[in-house]
Amino acid sequence: MxxxxxxxxxxxxxxxxxxxxxxxxxxxxxxxxxxxxxxxxxxxxxxxxxxxxxxxxxxxxxxxxxxxxxxxxxxxxxxxxxxxxxxxxxxxxxxxxxxxxxxxxxxxxxxxxxxxxxxxxxxxxxxxxxxxxxxxxxxxxxxxxxxxxxxxxxxxxxxxxxxxxxxxxxxxxxxxxxxxxxxxxxxxxxxxxxxxxxxxxxxxxxxxxxxxxxxxxxxxxxxxxxxxxxxxxxxxxxxxxxxxxxGELLPEPTLPEKLSVIRRHIALMVEYKGEHTAALEMRKHLSWYTVGMPNSSILRDRVNHAASTEELYALCSLLEGASQEDKRGRAPSMD
Incomplete structure (x- = not known):
């Protein structure tokens, strides 16, 4: 096709x-x-x-x-x-x-x-x-x-x-x-x-x-x-x-694969637009990326209040950690 x-x-x-x-x-x-x-x-x-x-x-x-x-x-x-x-x-x-x-x-x-x-x-x-x-x-x-x-x-x-x-x-x-x-x-x-x-x-x-x-x-x-x-x-x-x-339908990317793309997107934003603009403009992208993810509504609220890309990276790590807890059978936390 x-x-x-x-x-x-x-x-x-x-x-x-x-x-x-x-x-x-x-x-x-x-x-x-x-x-x-x-x-x-x-x-x-x-x-x-x-x-x-x-x-x-x-x-x-x-x-x-x-x-x-x-x-x-x-x-x-x-x-x-x-x-x-x-x-x-x-x-x-x-x-x-x-x-x-x-x-x-x-x-x-x-x-x-x-x-x-x-x-x-x-x-x-x-x-x-x-x-x-x-x-x-x-x-x-x-x-x-x-x-x-x-x-x-x-x-x-x-x-x-x-x-x-x-x-x-x-x-x-x-x-x-x-x-x-x-x-x-x-x-x-x-x-x-x-x-x-x-x-x-x-x-x-x-x-x-x-x-x-x-x-x-x-x-x-x-x-x-x-x-x-x-x-x-x-x-x-x-x-x-x-x-x-x-004709083969590949599965949706895993959370680690998604987070890898998100982190690269943040880095490209900083490279081409600078730290301040990157932090502001990545808010909407993070909101789109995280639709359907565990605790996504909580994450999006935090994304919309993030003032730096360092905070955005930290939220990615938090989401990754919450997912790993869930895999180990623990209640995932976004705290």
């Missing part, structure tokens, strides 16, 4: 992508996902206007590690000339340029950006066409099933994007109206795949290896863009690739 996918001139080692997620797919997390075998990682989405005006926080979003390859950057904006100009500026730093036409966040939509562009296919075409003209690297686009239930125009939007010259498409099976609620409609993914001749990646409701295989079989998409399923669970990538290759 795993197969190589070529996007323009770029050949990927696997057909699993890491979808851009604000506050999640930063440099440290991407490195963890690349170690698991992701075919293509992507930055968090970046505003073209913020780059134009030299916003001080934007360069951090664009930061990459030496040898981090392949890597996509995702831009959002609504002005064709500006999007073309910024794409041309960035293409030497990245493997491809992705365009966000699916973000449902109100402030993005109010500006006519993100999923608002699904209501303006003519403007969307001009943006994509301008970017394709200005770039030698592949340009791709991510969008949704439609803006709302009455306007599910993903197949038509996909044909427009292909006509504009994009090299691949990613489709989220929910409308903007749904945000992340309800169930993703995979029928939309199949419709899009049948509508175009370029690679199509499906997105939405893939939380385990079996979901990935079912999406590939039911929709015919070329690959999968993993998103919320990898939050606190980067090993979903490696387990999914193994399952697609062999």
């Amino acid at each position: 795993r197969r190589e996918v070529t996007i323009g001139t770029l050949r990927l080692k696997s057909n699993l992508l890491l979808a851009p997620m604000a506050g999640v797919t930063d440099l440290p997390f991407r490195l963890l996902c690349e170690e698991q075998g992701i075919g293509l990682a992507c930055t968090e989405m970046v505003s073209a206007k913020a780059i134009l005006y030299g916003n001080r926080n934007t360069e951090e979003l664009l930061r990459r590690a030496p040898g981090e390859e392949p890597l996509a950057v995702q831009l959002f904006g609504s002005e064709p000339e500006l999007m073309g100009e910024i794409a041309a500026q960035l293409e030497e730093r990245f493997s491809l340029i992705d365009v966000n036409m699916g973000c449902p966040v109100p402030k993005i939509v109010r500006n006519g950006e993100g999923s608002a562009l699904m209501q303006e296919p003519a403007r969307a075409y001009e943006i994509l066409r301008m970017m394709v003209r200005r770039c030698r690297k592949p340009v791709t686009v991510k969008f949704r099933a439609g803006f709302d239930a009455a306007h599910r125009n993903a197949a038509e939007f996909a044909r427009m994007a292909e006509n504009a010259g994009v090299s691949a498409i990613t489709v989220h099976g929910r409308t903007r109206e749904q945000f992340y609620h309800g169930k993703a409609d995979w029928n939309i993914l199949r419709e899009v795949k049948q509508a175009v001749h370029i690679p199509v990646f499906g997105n939405g409701d893939v939380f385990c290896p079996e979901d990935a295989k079912r999406m590939l079989e039911e929709t015919g998409v070329d690959g999968i863009a993993l998103a919320r399923g990898v939050k606190g669970n980067p090993w979903l990538i490696g387990r999914t690739l193994h399952y697609l290759d062999t």
Whole structure:
């Protein structure tokens, strides 16, 4: 089931992508996902206007590690000339340029950006066409099933994007109206795949290896863009690739294996973002990592009050010790 996918001139080692997620797919997390075998990682989405005006926080979003390859950057904006100009500026730093036409966040939509562009296919075409003209690297686009239930125009939007010259498409099976609620409609993914001749990646409701295989079989998409399923669970990538290759479902990682990844994540955060930022930003990651673990609610409360990475490391050791007590038949303690 795993197969190589070529996007323009770029050949990927696997057909699993890491979808851009604000506050999640930063440099440290991407490195963890690349170690698991992701075919293509992507930055968090970046505003073209913020780059134009030299916003001080934007360069951090664009930061990459030496040898981090392949890597996509995702831009959002609504002005064709500006999007073309910024794409041309960035293409030497990245493997491809992705365009966000699916973000449902109100402030993005109010500006006519993100999923608002699904209501303006003519403007969307001009943006994509301008970017394709200005770039030698592949340009791709991510969008949704439609803006709302009455306007599910993903197949038509996909044909427009292909006509504009994009090299691949990613489709989220929910409308903007749904945000992340309800169930993703995979029928939309199949419709899009049948509508175009370029690679199509499906997105939405893939939380385990079996979901990935079912999406590939039911929709015919070329690959999968993993998103919320990898939050606190980067090993979903490696387990999914193994399952697609062999049909063997590997067990969930053990607690020691999870703690090893968590500790590495903390270390990468410190290396690339510094102690203070690492301590603050790891709180949400620890909350995701510890879902379902013994005493996880108590641990998450402590994580949210941790002021240093030293405290986070100590909590990992505490969790490890509590697990060992449980194995010896003693009542686990988080004291």
